[in-house]
Amino acid sequence: MVAEPALEIDSLDVRYGVVPAVRGATLTVGRGEIVGLVGPTGAGKSTTMLAVMGVVAPAGGTIRFEGSSIVGRPTERIVRMGLGLVPEGRHVFEALTVEENLRLGLIGRPDQSGVERDMEWIHGLFPVVYEFRRRQAGLLSGGQRQQLAIARALLARPRMLLLDEPSLGLAPIVVDTVFAALGEIRRSGVTILLVEQRAQITVGFADRTYVMSNGILKMELTATDADATDRLVDAYFGS
Amino acid sequence: MTRLRVPQTLLASIALLAIVALLGSGASASTQQDYISALVSATIVYGLYMFVGSSGVISFGHISFAAIGAFSAGVLTIPVGPKHLTMPGLWPFLAQHSVSSLESLVIAAVLGGVSALVIGFPLMRLSGIAAGIATFAVLQITYNVLNQWTLIGPGPTTLALVPTTTGIWVSLLGAIFSAIVAFAYQSSRRGRLLRAAREDAAAAQAIGVHVVRERLLAFGLSGAICGLGGALLVHQLGSITTDQVYLELTFLTLAMLVIGGSGSLWGATVGALAISLLDSFLNTAENSVHVVFFELTLPNGSSDVILGIIMTLVILFRPQGLTGGSEFSLAGLARVGRLIAASPAKLRHRPARSEGPPAPRTDM
Amino acid sequence: MNAGQVIFDGLALGALYALVAIGLALVFGVLRLINFAQGELITAGAYSLYLTDNLPALASIVICFAVCIGLSVLIERVAFRPLRGASPATTLVATFAVAFALEAIWLMAFSSNGKPADPLASLNQIAIGGSLALRWVTIVEMAAGVVLLGGVALVLARTSVGLQMRAAATDFRMARLLGVRTNLVISLAFVIAGVMAAVVAVLFTVQQPSVTPTFGFDITLVALVGAVVGGVDRLWTATAGAFAIGFASSMLADLLPSSQLQFQTAWVFLLVLVLLLLRPAGLFSTLSRSTVERV
Ligand SMILES: Nc1ncnc2c1ncn2[C@@H]1O[C@H](COP(=O)(O)OP(=O)(O)OP(=O)(O)O)[C@@H](O)[C@H]1O
Numbered sequence A: 001m002v003a004e005p006a007l008e009i010d011s012l013d014v015r016y017g018v019v020p021a022v023r024g025a026t027l028t029v030g031r032g033e034i035v036g037l038v039g040p041t042g043a044g045k046s047t048t049m050l051a052v053m054g055v056v057a058p059a060g061g062t063i064r065f066e067g068s069s070i071v072g073r074p075t076e077r078i079v080r081m082g083l084g085l086v087p088e089g090r091h092v093f094e095a096l097t098v099e100e101n102l103r104l105g106l107i108g109r110p111d112q113s114g115v116e117r118d119m120e121w122i123h124g125l126f127p128v129v130y131e132f133r134r135r136q137a138g139l140l141s142g143g144q145r146q147q148l149a150i151a152r153a154l155l156a157r158p159r160m161l162l163l164d165e166p167s168l169g170l171a172p173i174v175v176d177t178v179f180a181a182l183g184e185i186r187r188s189g190v191t192i193l194l195v196e197q198r199a200q201i202t203v204g205f206a207d208r209t210y211v212m213s214n215g216i217l218k219m220e221l222t223a224t225d226a227d228a229t230d231r232l233v234d235a236y237f238g239s
Numbered sequence B: 001m002t003r004l005r006v007p008q009t010l011l012a013s014i015a016l017l018a019i020v021a022l023l024g025s026g027a028s029a030s031t032q033q034d035y036i037s038a039l040v041s042a043t044i045v046y047g048l049y050m051f052v053g054s055s056g057v058i059s060f061g062h063i064s065f066a067a068i069g070a071f072s073a074g075v076l077t078i079p080v081g082p083k084h085l086t087m088p089g090l091w092p093f094l095a096q097h098s099v100s101s102l103e104s105l106v107i108a109a110v111l112g113g114v115s116a117l118v119i120g121f122p123l124m125r126l127s128g129i130a131a132g133i134a135t136f137a138v139l140q141i142t143y144n145v146l147n148q149w150t151l152i153g154p155g156p157t158t159l160a161l162v163p164t165t166t167g168i169w170v171s172l173l174g175a176i177f178s179a180i181v182a183f184a185y186q187s188s189r190r191g192r193l194l195r196a197a198r199e200d201a202a203a204a205q206a207i208g209v210h211v212v213r214e215r216l217l218a219f220g221l222s223g224a225i226c227g228l229g230g231a232l233l234v235h236q237l238g239s240i241t242t243d244q245v246y247l248e249l250t251f252l253t254l255a256m257l258v259i260g261g262s263g264s265l266w267g268a269t270v271g272a273l274a275i276s277l278l279d280s281f282l283n284t285a286e287n288s289v290h291v292v293f294f295e296l297t298l299p300n301g302s303s304d305v306i307l308g309i310i311m312t313l314v315i316l317f318r319p320q321g322l323t324g325g326s327e328f329s330l331a332g333l334a335r336v337g338r339l340i341a342a343s344p345a346k347l348r349h350r351p352a353r354s355e356g357p358p359a360p361r362t363d364m
Numbered sequence C: 001m002n003a004g005q006v007i008f009d010g011l012a013l014g015a016l017y018a019l020v021a022i023g024l025a026l027v028f029g030v031l032r033l034i035n036f037a038q039g040e041l042i043t044a045g046a047y048s049l050y051l052t053d054n055l056p057a058l059a060s061i062v063i064c065f066a067v068c069i070g071l072s073v074l075i076e077r078v079a080f081r082p083l084r085g086a087s088p089a090t091t092l093v094a095t096f097a098v099a100f101a102l103e104a105i106w107l108m109a110f111s112s113n114g115k116p117a118d119p120l121a122s123l124n125q126i127a128i129g130g131s132l133a134l135r136w137v138t139i140v141e142m143a144a145g146v147v148l149l150g151g152v153a154l155v156l157a158r159t160s161v162g163l164q165m166r167a168a169a170t171d172f173r174m175a176r177l178l179g180v181r182t183n184l185v186i187s188l189a190f191v192i193a194g195v196m197a198a199v200v201a202v203l204f205t206v207q208q209p210s211v212t213p214t215f216g217f218d219i220t221l222v223a224l225v226g227a228v229v230g231g232v233d234r235l236w237t238a239t240a241g242a243f244a245i246g247f248a249s250s251m252l253a254d255l256l257p258s259s260q261l262q263f264q265t266a267w268v269f270l271l272v273l274v275l276l277l278l279r280p281a282g283l284f285s286t287l288s289r290s291t292v293e294r295v
């Protein structure tokens, strides 16, 4: 079904101590696709992403990016292979300026050419980031921080971007900006795995969406299922 | 959270202490001192454990209370006659009174506890590094005062002629008593509250736990046990200087606790006895010792090098401590046994862990 | 002693502690680790000066730098790196254990008798004579303190690796997620700590040309206390705190009535206690973190 996979996760198990957080998750994201991952709180969505990035070590299973296994590789290597994560909770460096935050985005970039062009593109996507570039990042609002976090991740020129609840706690208008930017980013050729709690928006927005609950992947939905609320409710609360 | 197995962990600790005492009772007089040292160390480590293990706050100040206990017990038990000669500057009240060893143990514990309460009252608000350095300041002040103030003790000279009444059985009784106090405290409501607060201070505060007050109680109790330990120590050695209850002892007792596993009474027991006996063994080995088939002689001064390296290695390979920080339990023992018997693959799985330094919310 | 002399002595001691604190603060910044073994680097450097006493001063000093930097990086690699993510009590005791082992090695190799080392003894000469004697070493210590602190601050503020270090110091995990090579950044912190230790070893032997096994440990302990009182999580506050404790203890030695002189340590640490209780986050830490560099 997916011609050329970017990310393949197979039977992933992750535990915190003895508590299982992800149990046997198997999912694939094709190159250029935008895939959603939804599920109730505590489902294991963030943990899955952290495992991909090598922040937590899986207890079992395999993770491949563009064909090569990335389990056990250090995070900074995985970043240099072309994977980027915008983690939950907009971790911008508050004591640094917006510009310095962006400069940190360049660290994981495979080569330093074309920075100017990317910078311009990003300023087009997120005008506020440009406007406040000299400000302390700690003085930005939640929505502005989220945009900065995504902009920063893009500067590493990832071929695949993982986003963990980018719309969490944002005003509706900012959510629109962020989703519009995601569409734009996807059009530029970046593969996207998007974790969200807002299932309905996500299912409508993504090419395909996985539903996760209690550490287990329950089902896979496509955009046409966006209105099939009962199937979603089933996936969330069914056993 | 550590589950408290009612008496199992206490009984196991007492059994281990008793084994050490039995081994010591059959040994030659000089070797016996090594076993007594181990039991006295255990007492001091129990004191340290009661505070550090329950509150999660590190303290460099506990040896202050051991020092207070040691010097008060020592000064008070030296007969009045020689006391005038060795400590001419002593405060007349101290110079003219002398008590029995047993009384001196009680006094030392009370003084240790009271001074911990007084010092702890302002200090217990602190946590993390600030607490570490503040308790370190307490150690420095105690050391400086004891080392210089001839009104209350021998000052920079050796406190000598203390009755040597800490034999193997007395040290065993002292250690058992301390283990029981530590266990009673950790199983009590107050002790469990403080442990809960260690896991999540904000949540504990939200349900009405007065964290500072709970810490103070633990600090006071642990000061009393450390005071008792200091008194036992001085009655073991017969003479003492302030340097013997200062930095090195602070470091060693902390290392014993962490190496054993700072979250459990069983860890405190194992760590104290293991490191203390190892230390003694290595010291003896500098003057050659029989090890099963051969004679072992370590170069002079190498025993501390080896001890330091072994301690570093244990921490590197068992960062949770020898006991993993859990209490002793027969069920746990059986589980470990089964695991070892089962395929080694089971032991190999690595649980998820995040790389990098611990989250900032953790206390030192 | 006159007032000017007291101030000069205070400045010299303060500058020395400040140099020690730079290394402590950098390592603390990236690893949240109080490195008690840092003092052993100074001792190692000082013993290397003693062992190379017959060489020209410059060669001896170069070797001292190599020893301090090498040992600093080695300790990080062997003892601290495997413990990343372990509980703070564990890592703290690990740094203690390393210091304990090294100190035992010094004792075994060099005994507790002082060993002579003073490659720069000429700095003991008086630069400005008269009623108050200002020795060269005081001037050099002050200058080294200012230059090295400024240099490190510049590296942190202006270079990419400095930016990465600041990022790793505030949010280690996020820094890694951006591709920051944290091992490199941490090694750099230990290299700088080694450089500072070497500088201290060279300068401190001028004042105290007899090296003992606790040569570095003692001053590191005081510098550490000062750094925490000032605020150990930032370079400026940590160095300022360490400087202040050196200056204050030097002043106190002069201000205390002679009957209290023997209790100088107790008074200094009483002051430490009071300051910690009043400002647990650090004497010089401001509420708004925006203006101060976080390290
Ligand atoms: N650092 C951790 N230590 C222990 N348990 C954790 C840790 N992080 C997550 N967990 C547990 O793992 C499970 C999965 O958590 P995860 O953060 O992956 O969920 P999530 O699907 O991202 O939830 P949310 O939508 O609320 O972000 C939860 O039960 C959570 O309590």
Ligand SMILES: [Mg+2]
Pocket: A045, A046, A047, A088, A164
């Ligand atoms: Mg999540």
